[in-house]
Amino acid sequence: MMSLTRKMLPIGVENFEKLRRNDMYYVDKTEIIADLLRNHGDANLFTRPRRFGKTLTMDTLKTFFEIEQDASLFEGLAISRHSDICEKHQNKYPVVFISLKGAAGFTYENAYSMIKQLIAEEYQRHSYLANSTVLDLVEKDQFNRIRSMSLNEGDLENSLRTLTRLLCKHHNQEVQTIYMYGMACYKKRCKIVKA
Numbered sequence: 001m002m003s004l005t006r007k008m009l010p011i012g013v014e015n016f017e018k019l020r021r022n023d024m025y026y027v028d029k030t031e032i033i034a035d036l037l038r039n040h041g042d043a044n045l046f047t048r049p050r051r052f053g054k055t056l057t058m059d060t061l062k063t064f065f066e067i068e069q070d071a072s073l074f075e076g077l078a079i080s081r082h083s084d085i086c087e088k089h090q091n092k093y094p095v096v097f098i099s100l101k102g103a104a105g106f107t108y109e110n111a112y113s114m115i116k117q118l119i120a121e122e123y124q125r126h127s128y129l130a131n132s133t134v135l136d137l138v139e140k141d142q143f144n145r146i147r148s149m150s151l152n153e154g155d156l157e158n159s160l161r162t163l164t165r166l167l168c169k170h171h172n173q174e175v176q177t178i179y180m181y182g183m184a185c186y187k188k189r190c191k192i193v194k195a
Contacts, residue, residue: 014055016063020073029057030079033064037085055099058178065176066095093176094167096160098122100179112156116149119159123147126163132170139166 010024019026036044046054063069064079069091074080103118105111123146129135130144143166145151146159155162160177167175 010056014059016056016060017070017073019056027053028077029053030060030064030074030077032057033061033079033089034082034085036061037089055101058097058099061176061178062095062097064090065093066097067091067093067171093174094126094171096122096163096167096175096177096179097125098160098179116151116156119156120147120149123159123163126167129166129170132166134170134172135166139169 008022008024010019010026013019013024046057063073071086071090074086074090080086098118100115100118103111103114105114123143127147130140130147132140135143142155142162146155146162151159160179164175164177
């Protein structure tokens, strides 16, 4: 008698690598990578209803573009049929990846603190910049100040631009930025928006 093994359902899984390594069910949406590269704008907006895979799609983009990610995760998927795109773009870029979906607070101060933490975590993901031989001492100091959350409001306002600039300088190449917004801030008041 033949035994059928069922794959796990990826309920709540927002990490592309985890989904692929654990052989979970996956609706292949990687063709979007080819579409983005062929028909891209300066900024691309993905709008989908809640629980429609926005975070997983963004994480898939990060995994595809980011240096030192495992290219084998894309084997057998739609994007793998685009060898020209894979050769030119797969795992070739430093990536800044921020998801603000969890940065909702009941007060401005709570939301501000959560955003500060998320940005510090993204800086920590690029901790090798602290030892870069390409960055000068002022840039390293600024990097370490933001990474350690010893930043002022001006540092926070420019933190993503700063990280992108430092990555660009260190790697001497273009940087991919992937932001996912789950809330909108207006001046010093936050309006919480459910994504």
